[in-house]
Amino acid sequence: MFNVRSFNNPARAEPATALDTLRFRDQDELGVRMTRWVDRLAADRSLLERTSTVERVTDLLRQRIIQGELPPGTQLSEVSAKDALGVSRNTLREAFRLLGHERLLVHAMHKGVSVRKPTSEDVVDLYRLRRIIEVGAVRLAETGKQHLVEAVTQAVDAGERAATGGDWTEVGTANMRFHEALAALAESPRVNETMRQLLAELRLAFHVMSRPREFHEAYLGPNRAIADLITAGELVEAAARLDDYFDVAEAQLVEAYKCYGP
Secondary structure (H helix, E strand, C coil): CCCCCCCCCCCCCCHHHHHHHHCCCCHHHHHHHHHHHHHHHHHHHHHCCCCCCHHHHHHHHHHHHHCCCCCCCCEECHHHHHHHHCCCHHHHHHHHHHHHHCCCEEEECCCEEEECCCCHHHHHHHHHHHHHHHHHHHHCCCCCCHHHHHHHHHHHHHHHHHHHCCCHHHHHHHHHHHHHHHHHCCCCHHHHHHHHHHHHHHHHHHCCCCCHHHHHHCCHHHHHHHHHHHHCCCHHHHHHHHHHHHHHHHHHHHHHHHHHCC
């Protein structure tokens, strides 16, 4: 077990911050976010082949969510997105539909498409699935597959470098890659696909935490410890540490939702 500082200490809380993180009421801030995500999609255009498919567009949008660049509540302009990516309206609509089935986007009449805001019930279910996938993958891993083990360590290294540079959004992204690498130890394409969808939804839930540094910094040490255990072939202990890790993280997020609402 390890201890993580509470992020809901009334003496340290800044009440409006987390609420504002989920509810983008400031129109100027919303305008800045709109420009950013459109610009980043335009940068992704080169990744699409001339005959781009719905799956490629869906994956690009999902990756932007995993990287924390499309927070909950972000309105996705169909015109801006299709122009940025250089795809047809039908292709984009189908990608939006698929991401809706993954519980990442929602469509509201007269409002269009926006990034979904997860609930505390979603958090509980996500962690239930994480225990099945990640803890199981670690417990049954083959440490002889060196490239898979190295991917776990490389993700931890990336998180530590980002922390040194003070880029806490990137620390969060590296944390996503760490857990993606843990699931990849199962050597299953189906597990990998499920994990990508799960991590995108989880990243949306993380936006409830108003202080990204405090939230992510506390897990850098445990990530390193788990990676070292896997490298050493101590898989049972690594799986046990990860299970404890999930207990703490789930409790943190659920408590945050109690304080600030879904």
